[in-house]
Amino acid sequence: MKFFVDTADLDEIREANEMGVLDGVTTNPSLMKEAGGADFHEHIYKICEMVDGDVSAEVTATDYAGIMAEGRTLAKIHDNVVVKVPLILDGIKAIKSLTSEGIRVNCTLCFSPTQALIAAKAGATYISPFIGRLDDISSDGLELIQQIVTIYSNYGYNTEVLAASIRHPMHIAACAQIGADVATMPLSVIKKLLNHPLTDNGLAKFLADWEAYQKTVNA
Numbered sequence: 001m002k003f004f005v006d007t008a009d010l011d012e013i014r015e016a017n018e019m020g021v022l023d024g025v026t027t028n029p030s031l032m033k034e035a036g037g038a039d040f041h042e043h044i045y046k047i048c049e050m051v052d053g054d055v056s057a058e059v060t061a062t063d064y065a066g067i068m069a070e071g072r073t074l075a076k077i078h079d080n081v082v083v084k085v086p087l088i089l090d091g092i093k094a095i096k097s098l099t100s101e102g103i104r105v106n107c108t109l110c111f112s113p114t115q116a117l118i119a120a121k122a123g124a125t126y127i128s129p130f131i132g133r134l135d136d137i138s139s140d141g142l143e144l145i146q147q148i149v150t151i152y153s154n155y156g157y158n159t160e161v162l163a164a165s166i167r168h169p170m171h172i173a174a175c176a177q178i179g180a181d182v183a184t185m186p187l188s189v190i191k192k193l194l195n196h197p198l199t200d201n202g203l204a205k206f207l208a209d210w211e212a213y214q215k216t217v218n219a
Contacts, residue, residue: 004184008035012187024053026184048078056106058084067094075103099123113147120157132165149179
């Protein structure tokens with residue numbers, strides 16, 4: 001499974017990258033607003049220069065011509081850019097066209113298996129099902145991941161399943177077992193993947209025993 005960090009904050013991206021397990025970055029307009037970058041294109045370029053992997057940059061247009069124009073411009077920023085397009089009618093049309101031009105696309109805001117199916121047929125590089133947002137309305141986000149993985153496997157689609165809107169480590173563990181290709185998550189969740197009380201207790205005991213051992217040796 002590939003790990004993407006879901007942020008536009010340069011410091012967070014740098015910290016995640018220094019862990020040595022980062023495969024890419026996903027951004028969206030809300031994350032860009034939080035990061036406060038003055039120039040969107042320049043900010044995306046900086047991210048691409050920091051990370052050796054795919055960086056999703058989202059269009060804001062919702063009509064076919066606008067999505068195509070923005071998508072082409074974003075793709076020119078850096079070879080790492082994957083154009084992020086919403087799962088709407090004109091978005092699907094644009095995914096087909098952008099893909100035919102050799103531009104990679106992340107189809108975002110997916111909430112059903114039928115949406116995922118049509119995105120794959122249009123040629124999306126990634127599909128981004130939103131687990132947490134489905135959980136928020138008492139639906140099963142992980143079930144959606146399972147459905148999409150099964151459908152893509154049935155028909156040999158090359159679109160990668162990018163599990164998004166991840167809230168906690170159990171989402172990651174479940175997605176890995178289901179077979180999602182990618183998980184994108186906040187830096188805080190990446191860090192939580194390391195946590196276990198038995199690890200902390202075991203390390204504390206090892207260090208205490210080592211200190212006691214050193215006292216006997218140096219006595």
